[in-house]
Amino acid sequence: MDPMDAIKATYFQECDELLGDLEQGLLALELGTGDSETVNAVFRAVHSVKGGAGAFGFEELVTFAHVFETALDDLRSGRRAAEPALIKTMLRAADVLADFVVAARNGTSPDEARGRSVAQELAMAEEPAAPIVERRTDEFGFAPVVVEFDLPALESTPSPWQVRLQPLSAMYAKGHDAILFLRELGRLGEAHTTLIDDELPPFDQLDPDKSYLRWEIELPADVDRVRIEEIFDFVGDDCLVSITQGAVEPATSTPAAIVEAVIVEAPSAPQQVPLVSVPLEQKADVAAAAAASPTIRVDLDRVDRMIDLVGELVINQAMIAQRVTESGIARSSAVAIGLEELEHLTREIQDSVMAIRAQPVRSVFQRMPRLVREISAATGKLVRLVTDGEATEVDKTVIERLSDPITHMLRNAIDHGLEGPDQRLQAGKPAEGVVRLAACHRSGRIVIEVSDDGKGIDRPRVRDIAIAKGLIAPEAQLTDEEADNLIFLPGFSTAAAVSNISGRGVGMDVVKRSIQALGGRIAISSKPGQGSTFTMSLPLTLAVLDGMVVSVAGQTYVAPLTAVLESLQPKPADIRRIGPQQAVLSIRGAHVPLIDVAVALGLRDHPIDPATGIVLLVESEIGGRAAMVVEAIHGQRQVVIKSLEANYRHVNGIAAATILGDGRVALILDVDTIIEHQAGKAEPMRFARAS
């Protein structure tokens, strides 16, 4: 990769984080939980985005970020109050800024019209009384660029730029040279350079390692400030730079937000006046970074590679263990004991490596406030999003797949769940609806809940739709739970039934299927008039799985342990035939359907007698409990999940593949699909009469 591209990539990575911080900060301000430090953090975020953008020459981004920064600066200095209206505008500005960053990353041109209108709003909301003189105390020494608005009469008397340059000895120590800056400045326009050598000691006292010289360079006013700043982007703290636009008459009628200047003391006594400037990157950033626990940034590919290798290690370790057992070495022998230790160690390595890739769900949750704002604007419903458990960690592979289902569930909650403000008031609820997005760990899985305080699922209507679409029989008796879960049926939601917000052509059945493909489950519970809750649970990682190794039709399969409630050898007396061809297993008074896995997978036509096999009692989200008949169980083991889709495609009834100790591929059963498939099968399964 081109080094510049690498730097750019890093910049965009940082942008993502900064934009996240920005939004979090603004949201805190909106809730009133923010303080002056929050405002500073927000300002720094925009400032850093702008700084980097300047370095890479993303003009539009710089322009917009600058207007935003100016408005934030007013907020920071107390010239403007954090009124809800202003914060709302700023939240929208944050969205626009994010769009501009994306545009810069993709090399496309951003929606400038939108940018302009928001920028105008930011500038207009400015209190007109703010006298320009007060603006001089910009502690960052940052005089903004001229921003072009569609405003009339932009009348300013442009005065030349004054650039003051004071290299510190550290700068020279790092191999930079002031002459390079002077040369670059000279390229921007006609530069008048003055050397200030008043600190230069007599020759006998001169320390050759010290920096004594300063320069003042005057540049034409039409030079873009950003281009001047660009030159100093790489020196950081090692060179004090101030860029000012010479004495501006305070009398100019220019709107404050458009052209402003930081006026530095006249250089009458330069030796006493410390330069007002601050190094280009502010110290606050450094301090904040130092406070956080030390981290390193690692390329994800390297971590992925490591996880793959550890996966191979686990497989290899299992292979050796199997060979050792096969060779008849006693369990108490030194080899077997050593091997056991190796197994513990392998598992620990695996856990640690997986922990590296684990990330808090915050990165996904952070994207949601914007979505909610947009849906809220589109539907005219007032929504407040409450998030909880952002720190819940889950593997990166899962994080990436969380965004779509959460997005969909939120859309659904606002669009279908919440009522309009009037309706809510009528129902005796506050006009503003609350949507709660929460994450937590529960029994080795991550659980994501999206709940709203809306009207709940309209069961009679759902039922009518399901009957109209032929999904259920008109006389079907459904429990409330069953009625709620109808929305997950394929074909329930169609383009006609959903609005363009929830819709996007994707029904809840697709969401459900995509979650199931990850080994997850989704369910809904609803109370009429009080709202509904979607609960989605996913494995913490898509890399490993605890499974039960079983035989089905002579082949080895793995059943995910999370689905298996218990395994048992059924007594012939507990197997009851029901109807002409089906059978159920009576277990502690309850009757669960028996499913022959081999038949369900199409591996043979006729089921074996369940009494000769082993039954896995499993639980699925929609099909309830079922008893899966397999031929034998070979024990439990942690397996490394291998994708079938990588080289082939999804296979019905199979969740993924793995490689077992003998080096052969074993398939991981998709329990939910098998049960569902079985339940919905037109031709019911036939069970051999127990003989």
Next chain:
Amino acid sequence: MTEPVTSTPTTQELISFRIDDQEFCLDVMSVREIRGWTLTTVLPNTPRYVRGVINLRGAVLPVLDLKDRLGLGQTDAQQRSVIIVVRSRDKLVGLLVDAVSDILTVETAMVQPTPKVGCETVSQFIRGIIAVEGRMISWIAIEDIVPGEQMDAAA
């Protein structure tokens, strides 16, 4: 009729193999490796020509019975059968064949369009035929041999 082959290189290296008494070939550039037959793990709910999956150094590799795919009946996989690992549309796929016979270098001009014999399998899977030393070799269109996502209905 459109040209079945791109015109960029003038010669092409092809790997040829026999299925019964017919000769077929593949572009050598799409071949990653050739390995001996190993028992596959059978995939359920899958067309018969998919013989299952094997472990290819940690990756799960589907193995297709090429003979069956071409509608010539199932291959009787034996010790001497081979699996040609090819890359097609970013996926690795194993093709089960009886044996590899030859590597040929042919000029692009030697590739003739597939004759219209009124058989869909032929027109779908054969991108052209090559006449060398009195033999007729059918050039297999790898992309069409490997089932795509949309062919799930075949299960």
